[in-house]
Amino acid sequence: MKRESLKGEKSPDKHADKHAADKQPAGEQPSAEAAFASYAAPLVDRAIEYAGAVREDASPEALHQLRVSLRRLRSLWWAFEPRLDKGENTRQRALYKYLATAAGKTRDWDILIELMTQNDTGAQAMAPKLEEIRSGALATSRETLSNADVKHLLRDALSSAAKELNTAHERVPLSKFADQRVAVSERSLRKRMKRASRAKRSNYTSFHDVRKAGKRLRYLLEFFGPVLHDSHKRTLKLLKQIQKRFGTLNDIVASEMLLRDNVALLAGSGDIEAALQWFRKERKRRMRSAAGLLRKL
Template sequence: MGYEVELKLSIDKVDAKKLHLIPLIVNSCVNKPTKNKIISIYFDTPDLILLDAGITFRIRQKSSKWMQTIKLAGTANSGLHQRNEWEDLVSAYHPDFTKIKEPSLIKFFADRKLRASLIPIFRTEIMREEWFLSFDNGDQVELSSDSGLLKSNQFQEPINEIELELKAGNVGRIFEVALALQKTIPLRIENNSKAKRGYEYFRPNSLQTFKAKLPALDKNIDAHTAFKIIATECINHLEINRDIVLMDSDIEGIHQMRVALRRLRAAFALFKDRINSEESSLILTEVSWLANQLGKVRDLDVLITETLPIISGYSKNHNGVLVLSKHAKQARQVACKDMQEAIMSQRYHRLLLTLSSWLENERWLKVKYKNDHFKLLNFAKKSLNKSYKRLLQSELHFIDMQPQDRHKVRIAAKKLRYAMEFFYNLYPTKQIDPFIKKLAKLQDLLGQMNDINVTHGLLRSISKTTPSASLNDAISAYQAWGRGKIKQECSKADSALKKLLKVKLFWIDIKKY
């Protein structure tokens, strides 16, 4: 059994020729690049039993040899594919079940009916050029450039990609190699394997949105291991919603990508005492750039789906509402185009590669903490205390606060909630759930007030570009509603905060856990 760790990158066919000119490849390659035609045949049953079991069964011809490969589903995050695999030489392109030695796979393929029903379902035909890269610290990477076709019945699609497979050393090396390639070749992180793309012809996956997952943290790990897990989960949350946002600018997908970036920034703030500031500040600048691209569309979505229906309720058939709706939708189209171009840009992919390299190579960790294994449970207690105190800094009622001060309280509530979600698995659910529930209520109320203030700004911007009396009347109607709504929400927020303060601070006595 082997454990495959590889990064997949899509490129344009014409750029593959430039690989020979990249200094890192020239200086690190220990052999002359080899070129081979490779035919890979993927097997499954007509009803896709292997796919359902998370198994890929492939027989590949390279030169005069046939190699049978079985892979488990594994993970695919930000282009990094990690999974168990078993490879064996076979005599022909037919499955050879005698080669299978893994007990669980022996049991699975013992079913004679399953064996008899296995058929070729799709294939790939590619020309592969390979370089073996070796580095002074012992890291070894196999770089493959693939160009060819994926064929399934009467359908076919081009394959033009680079695979960077880690053969030895630190996984961070392959992200560094990718960044070096990107200086010469435009590339895109590829989250879909060839097998997944082939299966799409048999069982198309409908695009969907994904909410953030709770990081899989254990109370016995140290703080810097926790940061790496948390940040990686934020990157995964961002990337898993990319396709649906690129495909149709899905409202919820955009929201989830924004949430992923907010959670990432919250993680940076939570662990800032341990993070090197120079490179992290550059990364956060890029994160803010991307968040701004998404935020422009998100603010217009709130205007179109939430605010305009409210204005319509106050001013039915009002010409100003129709004008406002028209211009808001036009503005969204422009903002969506800019957002999608940003997500497809090299700047976006460079951000993800830089983040992953920074994390995997632990460039983020301050030198003085390299050998400090501060227990996560103690770190969580300290962090939650600090975040909780920030939330309680103001003694004013919300109605007496300026909008910017309410916004600061909202940010503090949001950061505390994200911290609790990051550390969720460290505490009993019966203690953390009631706190998060009441905190979420406060956050939602403050969020609604913030949306009203943001919308005010959007409306003023639209009115400046297309001034009219009817439009001003519609905006005035919304502003009157907004003032009344904020007054109501302030009262509810005061009540929500009082209820939150009555909940026991579950993280204080960590000895119980």
């Protein structure tokens, strides 16, 4: 069972992330509008592939990779927001979030089970019930994704966005566009880090906002890295630190909440209060650790 905050979020296929800019003849500068499809199409294909895999594969990995692909799509559409119709862009990003949430409902149980198993918090006694609930969540995820017709939804979203960009009168050089969008994302991350550093320790939302902003910036650097004018090695090092520490915190907080919300379903299957106590202690420890990182950055 893997998850980005437990072992780092890896690209499902390293060879599929080659960008349009890499394929341009020397000296030629593609426009952002012309390059869009070469970024988006592989992500759409990958999301469709994993959505299909979820129908047959009950393992955590297929769900994880589907959610990663959808998050990357959402970040790409955010990057191209200035070049797309605002209303349509908002709807398409909401679609990716909806599908990722559908996959995430089962993934959340996977993370809870893994954390309890790794830290001896009563998972063995609760295992039958936890697996039963997880199976129910998987059935719901599969039904939601099947009813949504992921393949056609994503193909239509890609076609609509590509058509709009290809018919736009104005063209922006890809490298200029990439520099601008990465800069906006960096400012957003720094703003959220500053806000979180001043927030009360109990204000988890501000920490969660840092994690989301960091994840989006990392995706943009992965998309546009070859065409950016400046080196972002220092930023990538920062993002790696945030991903590790804030991702682990998110796992703990989300799992504690999930366990607390399902106490009734797990009644009689083990010492739930002991598990909740462990999560409370671990949450406080991880919050201190995340706050400590912000003070150093």
